[in-house]
Amino acid sequence: MRDMGISVLFQGNNFVRLLIGLLASLRIAAIAMALSVVFGVLVGMMMRSKHGWIRFLCRCYLEVVRIMPQLVLLFLVYFGAAKHLGIDMSGEVAAILVFTFWGAAEMGDLVRSSLISIPKHQYDSGYALGLTKWQVTVHIIIPQTVKRLLPSGVNLLTRMIKTTSLVVLIGVVEVVKVGKQIIDASRYTVPTSALWVYGAIFLLYFIICYPFSKLATSLERHRKEESV
Amino acid sequence: MSETTILRTEQLKKSYEKGKYILNNFTFSIQKGEVVVIVGPSGCGKSTFLRCLNLLEPIDSGSIYLEEQLISAKDKNASKIREKIGMVFQSYDLFPHKTILDNLLLAPVKVQKRNKKEVEQEAEELNKKKIELDLEFRKEEFLSKTTIWWPETKGCNR
CATH class of the missing domain: 3.40.50.300 (P-loop containing nucleotide triphosphate hydrolases)
Incomplete structure (x- = not known):
């Protein structure tokens, strides 16, 4: 009987396996993003440091991250750590490290740009009221920064989720890897499986990323309307 | 002196x-x-x-x-x-993420550590008075509100 390729998705527990793989992708993205926010705030503040050399270091860091393809970073950390430092870390840990390294730089730059978009008189007004530096940061600067940061932050998260598809190359069993396994296993029984499996993966990524993308757009619109 | x-x-x-x-x-x-x-x-x-x-x-x-x-x-x-x-800046400088009331409560509550309810009430009373006082400052309504509601305001930069 000629098999419809789509049935490959529902053989055995294939679909559940894909979803479990997707969970691994999301886990990496979520942990890395959470860490990126924490470190990104620090990096962003350092980028506004009084000391030129700190700003210079941050600049170098950001440039390195932007110039290096994430895949190279993944290989460097995963294989480099094993070969030169003798550290045997799992692919997932390496992936989280790399994505955090990347995300913290990007997030830092976002934090920096939203910090400079807060007018100086906002700080001055706060100080003039007798608020301390800490109170000005907490009550006046951070709330306004977060609003400006949210849309681009959500966009970064979407990019991160998509980029997790690279970690298949350092042996992490995430959604693309599971897809490959399914395709390999059914190569002879369902020759067209690749189309269906990758199609399903496309849909899964879309279902996850589209709402975030929409959210970012509406947050941005909301912010613009408010600032008018 | x-x-x-x-x-x-x-x-x-x-x-x-x-x-x-x-x-x-x-x-x-x-x-x-x-x-x-x-x-x-x-x-x-x-x-x-x-x-x-x-x-x-x-x-x-x-x-x-x-x-x-x-x-x-x-x-x-x-x-x-x-x-x-106190100081009033040239561009009024309200904090845009807060309501006017919250703008006014910020300093008394955070700096002077006064009771929030009490300050709120004071602001309300001053808001009633403001109607007459506003005549003097009609053009800058926001400014007059801040000037009146903040008793410690002294320097006014225009």
Whole structure:
């Protein structure tokens, strides 16, 4: 009987396996993003440091991250750590490290740009009221920064989720890897499986990323309307 | 110095560029209850002077006394002193992420650690009074609200 390729998705527990793989992708993205926010705030503040050399270091860091393809970073950390430092870390840990390294730089730059978009008189007004530096940061600067940061932050998260598809190359069993396994296993029984499996993966990524993308757009619109 | 001098400066010097003094040996005093207007063309240092008084700008040399206490020393706690010197900026400078009421509550609650409910009530009462007082300031409604609702406001930069 000629098999419809789509049935490959529902053989055995294939679909559940894909979803479990997707969970691994999301886990990496979520942990890395959470860490990126924490470190990104620090990096962003350092980028506004009084000391030129700190700003210079941050600049170098950001440039390195932007110039290096994430895949190279993944290989460097995963294989480099094993070969030169003798550290045997799992692919997932390496992936989280790399994505955090990347995300913290990007997030830092976002934090920096939203910090400079807060007018100086906002700080001055706060100080003039007798608020301390800490109170000005907490009550006046951070709330306004977060609003400006949210849309681009959500966009970064979407990019991160998509980029997790690279970690298949350092042996992490995430959604693309599971897809490959399914395709390999059914190569002879369902020759067209690749189309269906990758199609399903496309849909899964879309279902996850589209709402975030929409959210970012509406947050941005909301912010613009408010600032008018 | 008379007993009622509340704020005075001695030989105040301030420059943004080396050697170009915007305030050069400025000695000045204000008595309690006095209303002083500083007039001059733009860029002549009116705002700079006010900002110096409020310690928002570091001064090059000279001294500033509030109630005969030297406040311009480096080790002084600037936010403690600013509690006593209010300032209204040129561009009103409300905090855009807060409502007007929250803008008004911020300093009394966070700086003076007053009870929130109590300040809210005070603001309400002043809001009623404001209607008559507003006639004086009709053009800048926001500004008048802040001026009236913040009893500690003293310096007004226009």
